[in-house]
Amino acid sequence: xxxxxxRLVRTLAAVAFAGVALPALAQTEIQWWHxxxxxxxxxVNEFAKGFNESQKEFxxxxxxxxxxxxxxxxxxxxxxAGNAPHILQVFExxxxxxxxxxxxxxxxxxxxxxxxxxxxxxxxIPSVAGYYxxxxxxxxxxxxxxxxPVFYYNKDMFEKAGVDPNRAPATWPEVMAAAAKIKTxxxxxxxxxxxxxxxxxxxxxxxxxxxPIATRENGMAGLDTVFQINTPLHVRHWSNLKxxxxxxxxxxxxxxxxAEAKFYSGECAMLTSSSAAQANINRNAKFKYGxxxxxxxxxxxxxxxxxxxxxxxxxxxxxxxxxxxxxxAKFFTYLSDPARVAEWHQKTGYLPxxxxxxxxxxxxxxxxKNPGTDVSVRQMLNKPPTANSKGLRFGxxxxxxxxxxxxxxxxxxxxxxxxxALDNAVERGNDMLRKFxxxxxx
Amino acid sequence: xxxRVVFRSWWLPYLLVAPQLAVTIIFFFxxxxxxxxxxxxxxxPFGINVEFVGLDNFAALFHDEHYLASFKVTAVFSxxxxxxxxxxxxxxxxxxxxxxxxxxxxKTLLIWPYAVAxxxxxxxxxxxxxPTLGVVAHWIKGFGIAWDPLLRDNDAMILVVVAAVxxxxxxxxxxxxxxxxxxxxxLIEAAAIDGAGPARRFATIVFPLLSPTTFFLLVVNVVYxxxxxxxxIDAATSGGPGNATEILVYKVYKDGFxxxxxxxxxxxxxxxxxxxxxxxxIQFRYVERKVQY
Numbered sequence: 001x002x003x004x005x006x007r008l009v010r011t012l013a014a015v016a017f018a019g020v021a022l023p024a025l026a027q028t029e030i031q032w033w034h035x036x037x038x039x040x041x042x043x044v045n046e047f048a049k050g051f052n053e054s055q056k057e058f059x060x061x062x063x064x065x066x067x068x069x070x071x072x073x074x075x076x077x078x079x080x081a082g083n084a085p086h087i088l089q090v091f092e093x094x095x096x097x098x099x100x101x102x103x104x105x106x107x108x109x110x111x112x113x114x115x116x117x118x119x120x121x122x123x124x125i126p127s128v129a130g131y132y133x134x135x136x137x138x139x140x141x142x143x144x145x146x147x148x149p150v151f152y153y154n155k156d157m158f159e160k161a162g163v164d165p166n167r168a169p170a171t172w173p174e175v176m177a178a179a180a181k182i183k184t185x186x187x188x189x190x191x192x193x194x195x196x197x198x199x200x201x202x203x204x205x206x207x208x209x210x211x212p213i214a215t216r217e218n219g220m221a222g223l224d225t226v227f228q229i230n231t232p233l234h235v236r237h238w239s240n241l242k243x244x245x246x247x248x249x250x251x252x253x254x255x256x257x258x259a260e261a262k263f264y265s266g267e268c269a270m271l272t273s274s275s276a277a278q279a280n281i282n283r284n285a286k287f288k289y290g291x292x293x294x295x296x297x298x299x300x301x302x303x304x305x306x307x308x309x310x311x312x313x314x315x316x317x318x319x320x321x322x323x324x325x326x327x328x329a330k331f332f333t334y335l336s337d338p339a340r341v342a343e344w345h346q347k348t349g350y351l352p353x354x355x356x357x358x359x360x361x362x363x364x365x366x367x368x369k370n371p372g373t374d375v376s377v378r379q380m381l382n383k384p385p386t387a388n389s390k391g392l393r394f395g396x397x398x399x400x401x402x403x404x405x406x407x408x409x410x411x412x413x414x415x416x417x418x419x420x421a422l423d424n425a426v427e428r429g430n431d432m433l434r435k436f437x438x439x440x441x442x
Numbered sequence: 443x444x445x446r447v448v449f450r451s452w453w454l455p456y457l458l459v460a461p462q463l464a465v466t467i468i469f470f471f472x473x474x475x476x477x478x479x480x481x482x483x484x485x486x487p488f489g490i491n492v493e494f495v496g497l498d499n500f501a502a503l504f505h506d507e508h509y510l511a512s513f514k515v516t517a518v519f520s521x522x523x524x525x526x527x528x529x530x531x532x533x534x535x536x537x538x539x540x541x542x543x544x545x546x547x548x549k550t551l552l553i554w555p556y557a558v559a560x561x562x563x564x565x566x567x568x569x570x571x572x573p574t575l576g577v578v579a580h581w582i583k584g585f586g587i588a589w590d591p592l593l594r595d596n597d598a599m600i601l602v603v604v605a606a607v608x609x610x611x612x613x614x615x616x617x618x619x620x621x622x623x624x625x626x627x628x629l630i631e632a633a634a635i636d637g638a639g640p641a642r643r644f645a646t647i648v649f650p651l652l653s654p655t656t657f658f659l660l661v662v663n664v665v666y667x668x669x670x671x672x673x674x675i676d677a678a679t680s681g682g683p684g685n686a687t688e689i690l691v692y693k694v695y696k697d698g699f700x701x702x703x704x705x706x707x708x709x710x711x712x713x714x715x716x717x718x719x720x721x722x723x724i725q726f727r728y729v730e731r732k733v734q735y
Contacts, residue, residue: 073699076487097487097702104488190574252593255682267574399701409683413593435703439486 028058030327031085033065033075035312036145039279040348051334058327060087068094068312069398075317079104084317086328089144091312093397095132096219098315099140100395100440106316106325108132108142108332114322115329123336127306127380128353131391132313135221141313142332145344146351147276148307148376149200151295153178155288157269161187168292172240175270175295179249182269192244193253193262195273198404199310200294202229202425205237207389208296210305218392223437225394227429229404230422233300238411238418245412252412255405274310275376278349291372293379305389306382311350346370351377394429395436403428474715480708487702499709508685509693509710516689519603520667527607527663528656531614536644538615539622549619556612560673567605568678571597591679595686598679602687605678606671614659621655622648653733661725668718690714 036044041064048060065071068091075088090098098105112119121129121139132141155165161182169175179191194200206213212228219225244250251268253259263271264284271277272294281289296303316328334340341357344350346366352358358377361367367374385391394400404425411421449455481499485492503509538548555563570578573590582589591597625648633643649656672691675681681688681696688696691714698707 069700073702076702080489101486101488101490103490252590254592255680262574396701396703399697399703402696402700406682406684409593413595413683415684439484439491 027056028324028327030058030060030087030324030331032060032062032087032089032314032331033071033085034062034089035066035068035071035091036064036089040145043344043347047335047340051331054334055330058330060327060331072097079317079319082319084319086317086320086324087331088315088317089312090141090315092131092146092310093394093401095141095313096393096395096397096436099134099393100223100436104318105140106318107138107140108314108316109139111316111325111329112332115326117329117333119332119336123354123356125351125353125355125358125377125380127385127390128309128351130220130385131309131393141315142335143353144312144314144335145276145348146309146311146313146353147274147349148309148351148380149196149204149272149294150275150375150379151175151292152263152271152273152277152281153290153292154263154266154269154285155290157182157187157266157287161185161269165288165290168290169270169295170293171298172237172295173298176240176244176249179244179270180247183248188267188269189248190251190262190268191249192270192272193251193259193268194271195253195257195259195277196310197252197255197408198401200272201237201241201408202234202404203392204294204307205234207306207308208294208304209233209300210302210386210388211300212388213392214394217387217390218394219433220391220393223395223433223440225433227426227433229429230419230426233297234422235418237297238408238422242411242418252409255402275351276311276349278373279347289372291375293375293382304379304382306385307379308389308391309351309380346373349373349376351380394433395440396432400429400432403432477708477711477715480704481712483708484705487704495705499705500713503706503709503713508688511685512688512690512693515599515685515687516668519599519606519671519687519689520664522599522603523606523610523667523671524660524663526603527610527614527666528659530607531611532618532652532656534611535615535618535622536648538619552615553612555608556616558609560609560670561677563609564602564605564674564677567601567608571601571604591683593683595683598683598687602671602674602678605674606667609674610663610666614663617655617659618652621652625651657725657729657733660729661722664721664725665718668714690717 032044032048034041034044044062048062052059063085065074068089071088072090072094075084078084084104109119109121121133124143128143128146129139131146132143133139151168153168158165158178161178162185163178163181169178175192182188182191203213206229211231211233212218214225214227214229216222216225241250245252251262253262253268257273257277259268259271260273260277260280262268263273264281266285266287278291293304294307314332316325336354338354338356338360341352341354342360342364345352345357346361352361362374383389407416407421407425407428410416411418416424482494482496483492484495484498534552538545538552541548558566568591570576571589571591573579573583573592579589588594589597591601629647629651630643633647638646668689669691671689672695675687675689675692676695679687681692690710694707694710694714697703697710701707
């Protein structure tokens with residue numbers, strides 16, 4: 001009796017084991033957690049499918065894990081529980097958090113070298129690669145979807161208001177002159193709006209005017225960085241925005257990308273927001289529109305410099321079997337193919353993160369057929385990046401950015417002037433930087 | 443008469459309560475204990491550098507003016523949500539109870555909003571109150587009143603309160619209606635014969651007899667306003683403009699899951715837990731005395 005049960009158990013175990021073990025023997029699964037929705041999600045699945053069909057050894061499984069902060073929180077929780085994904089897509093404000101998580105991540109360069117895959121970080125646009133590279137020159141994550149803010153304007157409205165639709169306003173005073181005409185001519189109630197207030201009006205504003213956001217090369221040279229965004233130039237820009245808001249030239253559009261809908265629905269005539277908004281604008285706008293460089297103040301020496309990126313990169317998480325990283329490396333190589341980078345750029349509006357992909361897109365005549373799609377990359381390459389414009393790296397930046405946005409809203413609501421708002425932003429930001437410094441330092 | 447049931451075997455009662463105890467321990471005591479422990483630590487998001495800091499996280503919170511402001515916001519928000527939610531649904535229940543024709547139709551309509559998920563309700567109201575697209579915003583502006591929940595604190599507060607109350611009315615309504623229907627008609631008729639008008643009958647008979655229901659709903663609504671309105675805040679305002687609608691539970695989420703500051707977030711949830719325990723104790727100790735079962 002007991003012998004029979006014993007045999008039965010053994011048989012069952014063997015069957016179960018075979019059922020589990022066989023596919024694992026054939027293929028190693030590579031988990032890829034990401035935050036791409038809609039058409040972008042389809043592209044991600046295509047990448048995985050293409051890779052899986054190109055070889056037999058590994059199978060990349062893309063999993064949508066919610067918005068950027070959600071997928072990051074989920075991956076961190078999974079890491080603490082000992083089952084992190086192999087690849088995690090992290091947005092640019094989470095970069096410093098990931099970088100200081102030694103032991104939780106494997107630098108992309110190490111992944112590639114260990115697996116014997118070719119990897120040249122010089123193949124990337126410097127201001128993209130720089131964002132994810134340590135001060136010692138080691139590239140930590142794999143650039144994937146990078147965007148930068150650009151200026152959009154409604155050509156039909158410009159024409160109606162008597163502003164030259166073939167010449168985009170280049171400076172902030174020109175933007176406001178156009179806004180005044182649009183408003184007074186009764187063309188539209190909303191002249192100018194903007195997405196991502198901190199990203200556009202603090203971070204990129206500083207880089208574009210070649211002034212620092214913070215000491216220590218915007219935090220890239222060390223954790224002991226201090227914010228410097230309450231300079232007269234920053235105060236001037238924020239008080240201008242407040243004044244324009246009071247005059248009705250500037251309509252506040254919220255903290256994320258809600259302003260984009262205000263533009264493509266034909267409500268607002270001008271917009272500053274991500275270059276990745278172009279796909280949506282293209283699909284929805286029932287008017288002619290132009291894309292141009294971000295406005296600047298002409299009297300600031302060195303402006304315009306170059307803009308900095310947003311978007312996300314792919315991180316290899318630590319603690320997986322050695323062989324798995326071979327698959328991760330192979331997949332990164334697959335994604336690096338210039339034709340794929342170029343296609344991703346053309347279909348999504350994200351930047352062509354390698355000059356090769358840019359040249360390929362250029363020579364294919366894509367930019368002539370789709371005017372405005374090259375503005376973002378030209379803006380990134382406008383000048384060789386300086387210490388002020390190669391990027392930024394701040395711990396707890398998600399929280400800090402929210403603090404900046406809260407101070408911005410409190411200014412627009414009339415609770416404080418621009419100087420006070422920016423002073424508060426600096427103070428609150430520095431507090432959080434110090435706290436972060438304390439948690440990551442041994 | 444002795445009501446107590448006596449079990450023959452000593453282990454049976456333990457066995458019978460075991461499932462419930464297990465659920466409480468696994469889903470309440472363990473996480474709560476973990477939260478208390480985390481609140482005493484300072485750590486990076488990945489848990490690589492963990493340091494015991496005692497009550498530092500709590501001390502930092504009480505020096506943070508934004509945290510203190512969040513108390514005020516929470517107080518205003520919960521008083522409005524519980525107060526409006528209870529009074530509006532009581533009025534609706536009284537009228538629905540009296541309706542002669544189509545009572546079933548009204549009741550169905552009034553119960554409907556409960557089927558709408560909180561986040562969906564928030565988006566719905568957000569859309570209606572959207573300064574450029576929303577119908578309600580259009581009416582408000584028609585009266586010459588400025589309206590912009592993206593920038594004006596009070597407008598944002600009104601928006602989240604309306605969404606939260608609307609979502610909760612059905613639940614309150616159901617309980618009030620059931621409470622009203624269980625009041626013996628003979629009492630009300632007797633009072634009417636004695637010459638008491640509808641208002642007096644409500645004040646001296648109906649309302650006191652409803653007090654167990656009202657008390658129960660008060661506890662439930664306060665807990666609702668403190669915790670379950672999270673989805674509404676997140677979808678409608680994300681705590682903005684500034685920090686104008688950042689209630690305590692939203693701040694726990696924001697600091698913990700967006701900012702990944704686990705120590706502070708855990709400390710906040712511990713404080714929140716203490717507040718709700720205190721409020722419930724107060725309600726049972728003092729308010730319940732006025733309840734007539």
